[in-house]
Amino acid sequence: MPSALQGVAGRLLRGGELAGYNPQGSRVLGENVNSWVVADQYPPFQRAKVAAALRRLGFVAAVREHLAPTSGNPSEAISVAQQFRTPSGARAQLANEARLPGGATTFSVAGIPGARGFGGSSPEGSGQNVAFTKGAYFYLVGMGAPNGVSLPSRATLEAAATHLYRRVQP
Helix, strand or coil: CCHHHHCCCCCCCCCCCCCCEEECCCCEEECCHHHHHHHCCCCHHHHHHHHHHHHHHCEEEEEEEEEEECCCCCCEEEEEEEEECCHHHHHHHHHHHCCCCCCCEEECCCCCCCCEEEEEECCCEEEEEEEEEECCEEEEEEEEEECCCCCCCHHHHHHHHHHHHHHCCC
């Protein structure tokens, strides 16, 4: 594993930590800003802007994993960890990621200092996310589903995020 990725290794949800979901497929790795904006599927017209913002924040590396429901329904979940050079870079990324698009709502997350919960629905589906920092790391745990498919409760998502927060070291 490239040295830039060693810092983010082990910082994602594990099987069973988000009840009803398990990791599926390969992890998406970004060992530098340029590889991350491609791997994280930013549209080509946004990549330069996002890369510049991440550079300013001191981006080091990132990893994302898709989690599939054990029930086979068409919902999905993700776990993301991004490493920055400093805790202030990670906190700035939290502020950036938690900016709410139209129609999104926020919710509090007990047990994780400074965490931000947010989610909403659209004509295509609904989703919920919990984002937080710990030391120089930014984390996002989220789940979504097309309309007509039920998601686990917000408490289930918060419990998984809290478990991850307690497990990882700064």
